[in-house]
Amino acid sequence: MPREISLSDVKDLVGTEIGVSSWITVDQTMIDTFADATDDHQFIHVDPARAEAESPFGGTIAHGFLTLSLLSTMNYDCLPVIREQTMGLNYGLDHIRFGSPVRTGKRIRGHFKLTxxxxxxxxxxxxxxxxxxxxxxxxxxxxxxxWTTIVQFDPKDRPEDA
Incomplete structure (x- = not known):
């Protein structure tokens, strides 16, 4: 996938996986920083000894919302930039499911299929x-x-066939 595409290229990419991000290691420092930012200090996230002894995970795990928040980083890492874009906005997320916990020290990466x-x-x-x-x-x-996003662009750049 090229690093940059035009608005007129987007329609041909519908139905394809257009990006796979690099791996991100979710370490305890990242989890602790997120806990501080969100005031979510549940022991399964921030207390390795207690999480190992009392949880079914064998140690601490990332917050589900931390995993979700990393979608932006993954997006910037692997999705092509639309040449005419002036601004991008999140519109919303649907059908979010946390299928498996991210254990501390694990690596994760995002896959993006344009639907x-x-x-x-x-x-x-x-x-x-x-x-x-x-x-x-x-x-x-x-x-x-x-995940639905909005790409804003100057109306003069709108493809004629759009």
């Missing part, structure tokens, strides 16, 4: 992706979701 792209108004393109976050060496994904 829909439709122009709205003069200067907006709505894109919908089926996303999943894979955990290295595990069968079940950490997360699956449907």
């Amino acid at each position: 829909e792209a439709r122009f709205r108004g003069a200067g907006m393109l709505m894109t919908t992706y089926d996303v999943n976050i894979e955990i290295e060496d595990e069968k079940k994904p950490a997360l699956t979701a449907t």
Whole structure:
């Protein structure tokens, strides 16, 4: 996949996996920082000794919302930039499922399949992706979701066939 595409290229990519991100290691420092930012200090996230002794996970695990929040990093890492884009916005997420916990020290990466792209108004393109976050060496994904974003662009750049 090229690192940059045009608005007119997007329609031909619908139905294909257009990006797989690099691996991200989810370590205890990342989990602790997220716990501080969200004030979610549940022991299964921040207390390795207690999590090993009292949880079924064998140690600490990442917050599900931490895993979800890493979609933005994964997106920037692997999805092509739309040349005409002036701004991108999150529109929403549907059908979010946390399939498997991300244990501390594991590596994860995102897979992005473009399922829909439709122009709205003069200067907006709505894109919908089926996303999943894979955990290295595990069968079940950490997360699956449907993610809709808005690409804004100057109306003069709208493809004629759109």
